[in-house]
Amino acid sequence: MPEKWEWVEPLFEFEALEMVPQPPAGFTPFGEMEEPDVRVDLLVEDDPEADEPDLEVVDEADREDEANEDEDSV
Amino acid sequence: MSVDDAHRVAPIFDPARLELARKYRGFTKAELAEEIEVSAAAVSQYELGYAKPSPAVVAKLSLSLGFPLQWFSQGRPVVRVDTAGAHFRSLRAASQREREHAFAQAEFTWEIAQALERKVRFPVLHMRPTKVSADAEGAHIEDYAYQVRRAWDLNRGPVPNVVRLLESRGIVVTRLSADTRRVDAFSYHFPTRPVVVLADDKANKTRGRFDAAHELGHLLMHSDAEPGNRILEQQAHTFAGAFLMPAEDMTSELPSKLDWPTLLQLKQTWGVSIAALLYRARTLGIISEPTYRRAITYMSKRNWRKEEPGDLGPAEQPTIMKKALSLLASRNYTVDDLADATRLPVDVVRLVASLQDDDRPAIQFDEGTVGSSLPTIGRSARDAQVLDLPSWRKRNSN
Numbered sequence: 001m002p003e004k005w006e007w008v009e010p011l012f013e014f015e016a017l018e019m020v021p022q023p024p025a026g027f028t029p030f031g032e033m034e035e036p037d038v039r040v041d042l043l044v045e046d047d048p049e050a051d052e053p054d055l056e057v058v059d060e061a062d063r064e065d066e067a068n069e070d071e072d073s074v
Numbered sequence: 075m076s077v078d079d080a081h082r083v084a085p086i087f088d089p090a091r092l093e094l095a096r097k098y099r100g101f102t103k104a105e106l107a108e109e110i111e112v113s114a115a116a117v118s119q120y121e122l123g124y125a126k127p128s129p130a131v132v133a134k135l136s137l138s139l140g141f142p143l144q145w146f147s148q149g150r151p152v153v154r155v156d157t158a159g160a161h162f163r164s165l166r167a168a169s170q171r172e173r174e175h176a177f178a179q180a181e182f183t184w185e186i187a188q189a190l191e192r193k194v195r196f197p198v199l200h201m202r203p204t205k206v207s208a209d210a211e212g213a214h215i216e217d218y219a220y221q222v223r224r225a226w227d228l229n230r231g232p233v234p235n236v237v238r239l240l241e242s243r244g245i246v247v248t249r250l251s252a253d254t255r256r257v258d259a260f261s262y263h264f265p266t267r268p269v270v271v272l273a274d275d276k277a278n279k280t281r282g283r284f285d286a287a288h289e290l291g292h293l294l295m296h297s298d299a300e301p302g303n304r305i306l307e308q309q310a311h312t313f314a315g316a317f318l319m320p321a322e323d324m325t326s327e328l329p330s331k332l333d334w335p336t337l338l339q340l341k342q343t344w345g346v347s348i349a350a351l352l353y354r355a356r357t358l359g360i361i362s363e364p365t366y367r368r369a370i371t372y373m374s375k376r377n378w379r380k381e382e383p384g385d386l387g388p389a390e391q392p393t394i395m396k397k398a399l400s401l402l403a404s405r406n407y408t409v410d411d412l413a414d415a416t417r418l419p420v421d422v423v424r425l426v427a428s429l430q431d432d433d434r435p436a437i438q439f440d441e442g443t444v445g446s447s448l449p450t451i452g453r454s455a456r457d458a459q460v461l462d463l464p465s466w467r468k469r470n471s472n
Contacts, residue, residue: 038238042193
């Protein structure tokens with residue numbers, strides 16, 4: 001086997017590895033994180049005009065403007 | 075279904091709805107013609123609107139396709155996916171039949187979401203699309219993915235549930251029916267909300283997460299671009315990689331040598347495949363191109379390209395419609411009512427709303443109706459428990 005391939009061979013079995021609890025990495029594993037809240041609310045009354053729900057296209061410039069306004073108001 | 079119903083629907087028959095139902099069930103015109111005992115040319119005439127089917131034929135269409143009679147009557151025009159505007163990946167492997175089935179499911183998904191939004195409020199669509207040119211550099215896309223993470227209040231580190239994250243930002247997500255695995259995920263901008271359709275890959279969590287992030291990239295960057303372009307696919311891949319594995323975190327996390335235990339641990343932490351981690355390591359210059367290639371060769375030899383070690387459990391499932399129906403249960407609004415509102419079969423609504431794994435009534439075979447092999451429950455073909463394209467076709471071929 002060429003020398004460059006030597007590093008490839010594992011010195012462990014993955015099956016065994018999976019049985020051993022791993023020390024936590026620097027970040028909380030994705031599966032242990034709080035899941036995003038998918039907010040769904042009942043409408044007070046049925047909305048027959050709901051074919052076009054309000055859309056909020058977030059514009060970064062608007063966000064900055066809002067932030068500036070907040071700062072100005074302080 | 076009554077004879078009167080068929081007589082009422084026949085004069086106001088909607089050709090587009092026939093075509094959509096046929097494509098969803100995976101019939102060619104000739105196959106459907108054989109089912110309903112007319113010529114293939116007749117089916118074409120019905121779909122083109124050059125001829126209207128008789129009440130008896132409408133009844134047969136309803137039974138053969140498992141769609142309620144009311145589905146075929148005119149109403150609000152069905153919003154169709156413009157196939158030139160949907161971002162598909164690896165569709166070359168999928169048959170025309172599978173593609174059309176997938177498009178139809180996307181259209182049904184949007185219809186169902188529309189019906190639900192008359193009764194519940196979904197999350198506001200929180201997106202800031204941008205235009206990314208075909209020659210945009212990777213760094214530009216990296217930066218954009220970083221901005222999206224910030225706009226969506228994601229802290230440093232892994233992304234939690236990607237499907238729910240998209241739903242929480244107003245994107246509707248659905249999963250394709252079983253055995254359509256040659257169709258990859260795709261996304262489409264419907265008039266009011268984008269829809270992401272994920273492949274049926276319930277056992278592969280990492281693939282679904284990456285696919286969802288990939289489609290987010292398309293929705294944000296390529297709303298006006300012509301889909302199918304290899305460069306756009308590459309850009310969406312770069313976006314997904316940067317979104318799920320930000321450079322500022324991964325630079326210190328990824329090993330510079332092929333340290334498989336560390337890669338496996340990172341897979342568990344970040345919810346991405348080892349292959350994606352390696353690709354990311356190459357993109358960030360942490361490993362060299364030859365090293366990357368050797369790693370992929372190594373993985374291929376061990377069949378890890380198809381089945382990686384370190385299973386992360388079942389794929390993330392869409393929840394938004396399920397949650398809406400759960401809330402509506404307090405008003406005695408059920409999945410049957412949603413099927414009535416959309417005129418869709420219950421099996422389609424259940425699939426789209428990711429209710430298919432819930433308890434459902436047992437299948438019964440009503441031998442006394444037209445299309446005697448049709449499994450039905452209850453009062454109409456709307457209730458037919460037809461689960462997916464292949465089983466529907468298989469059933470009909472028996």
